[in-house]
Amino acid sequence: MPNDETDDRNANEQALSKEEIQDYVKRFDKLESEFREMQSQLEPSLNQALIELAGPHLETMLKSKAETVKYLSDPNPKLRAASLRVAYRHWEITDKLATVYENMALCDSDPKVRETALRAVGRCYARSKDQRIGCLLAQVVRNDDLSVDMRLTAFTSLLGLHGNMDYGAEGGKSPLVPESLQDIDWALVEHYYHGWPTP
Numbered sequence: 001m002p003n004d005e006t007d008d009r010n011a012n013e014q015a016l017s018k019e020e021i022q023d024y025v026k027r028f029d030k031l032e033s034e035f036r037e038m039q040s041q042l043e044p045s046l047n048q049a050l051i052e053l054a055g056p057h058l059e060t061m062l063k064s065k066a067e068t069v070k071y072l073s074d075p076n077p078k079l080r081a082a083s084l085r086v087a088y089r090h091w092e093i094t095d096k097l098a099t100v101y102e103n104m105a106l107c108d109s110d111p112k113v114r115e116t117a118l119r120a121v122g123r124c125y126a127r128s129k130d131q132r133i134g135c136l137l138a139q140v141v142r143n144d145d146l147s148v149d150m151r152l153t154a155f156t157s158l159l160g161l162h163g164n165m166d167y168g169a170e171g172g173k174s175p176l177v178p179e180s181l182q183d184i185d186w187a188l189v190e191h192y193y194h195g196w197p198t199p
Helices: 004-014 018-054 057-061 065-073 077-090 095-107 111-124 131-142 148-162 164-169 186-194
Strands: none
Touching (some): 018 057, 018 077, 057 065, 057 077, 065 077, 077 111, 095 111, 095 131, 111 131, 111 148, 131 148, 148 186
């Protein structure tokens, strides 16, 4: 039977040194800084895309959450896609609209709206490892009848659901966005699809 002294020795052997902790903090700070820089570089093109989608309606969407939500059921798919982006990115409405986003991802008549809704679903369930939503996203990734863009978006949302930083830490894998179906981690997809314990 192990004694407390042995347990303490084992815990000390597994603990990170002060230098290792500082190194991890520096690396995390660097990653965070690089991510912010990438976001600031992307912001103008994201705003331009919103302007192109929503036109003069964008001003109305940016007035309030309620105004944005009204556009989620607009007959114009461009306005639905724009309102999705404004809802989950600008207003950061996640929990309250998670079911709406999920329904739009599965049922909207427009593929671009479905793709945008998949991103919103990923944002709603970020780092949750939610098995039901993970399975739903994995089904989209595995569906050969869907466009490559839709499948890549679903995988990116699955990475977010799993936790990008968790994913990278669990096997030295890069949490970067895949550029092709060959870049997808199919083992991760299969884990969520089959409901196995996450890797």
